[in-house]
Amino acid sequence: MKDSYWKKYWKDNPSFKSNNPHVKVARTRFGVPVPENEWKKTLNFLKQKIQLSKNKTVLDLCCGNGLLSIEFAKTAKDVFAIDYSATLIYELKSYEIKNIHTKVADAHTLELPENSYDIIIIYFAIQHFSKSETVKLIAKAKKWLKKGGLIYIGDIPDEERLWDFFYNKEFRSKYYDALVHAKPIIGTWFTKLFFKYLGEYLNFKETEIIKQKKYMINNHSRFDAVLKK
Numbered sequence: 001m002k003d004s005y006w007k008k009y010w011k012d013n014p015s016f017k018s019n020n021p022h023v024k025v026a027r028t029r030f031g032v033p034v035p036e037n038e039w040k041k042t043l044n045f046l047k048q049k050i051q052l053s054k055n056k057t058v059l060d061l062c063c064g065n066g067l068l069s070i071e072f073a074k075t076a077k078d079v080f081a082i083d084y085s086a087t088l089i090y091e092l093k094s095y096e097i098k099n100i101h102t103k104v105a106d107a108h109t110l111e112l113p114e115n116s117y118d119i120i121i122i123y124f125a126i127q128h129f130s131k132s133e134t135v136k137l138i139a140k141a142k143k144w145l146k147k148g149g150l151i152y153i154g155d156i157p158d159e160e161r162l163w164d165f166f167y168n169k170e171f172r173s174k175y176y177d178a179l180v181h182a183k184p185i186i187g188t189w190f191t192k193l194f195f196k197y198l199g200e201y202l203n204f205k206e207t208e209i210i211k212q213k214k215y216m217i218n219n220h221s222r223f224d225a226v227l228k229k
Contacts (some may be wrong), residue, residue: 001209017109025064025088027217028122029071034217041069041215046123049226052076053145055214056118059144061107062125066092066100072121073100097186107137112144120145128189131194139202142229151227155212159189165221195225204228 015023025133033041046068052058052075060069064080065088071078082103083089089104107129120141129137141151157165165186166175178185192209199207210224 008100021067025067027218038215038217039179045213050119050121050150056187059117061120061122063092064088068123069100070095070097108133114143115146117142118146118149119120121154126153127157130188135198138198138227142202142204145229148229149229152224153195154224155218155222156189156225157186157189158221160192161221162189192223199227212216
């Protein structure tokens, strides 16, 4: 998001006018929103993986319009939802959910109290950070995390499957056009080893690379990662 392209993209995105909450944050498969039954399965999978419970405090970083925050708030003690887009945060605030605490802020410059959160989730957002920015962000997030807590990074574009996403000549042409004009279609693509060794570099207790389930909207080109403090 530090890149001016992504800042502008999430400030003035035409998709904000859509009535579909998934379309507003580009959670679509080739323009088609994720089916509700698949989204419910995805939410249940995430809640299980992060071991969500009523005594947990969650930081939803780059939360968008709160698709995860709203669901997690049903179980968690508190959810702190932070995003760069004032428009999306305003939409989340309009639900007036008492245990969701919102803030408009840039993740690059964000400072939060240390040892404050049981769970930090960065979902469908890490592609908007360069590899250098990702290292710095996860290093900061580790400080905000309580001992024994975890960071869940979801929907990471898999560099090894880039050509599965840009699967035909038309899509490959769009990919190269995007490079030429500095208007990335997805953002940064990562390898699984990048996150495995990032966990090692930052001295996390454990790092798990997760293969997405078939019902997840981006399972053909993305993976998840969990880093435990």
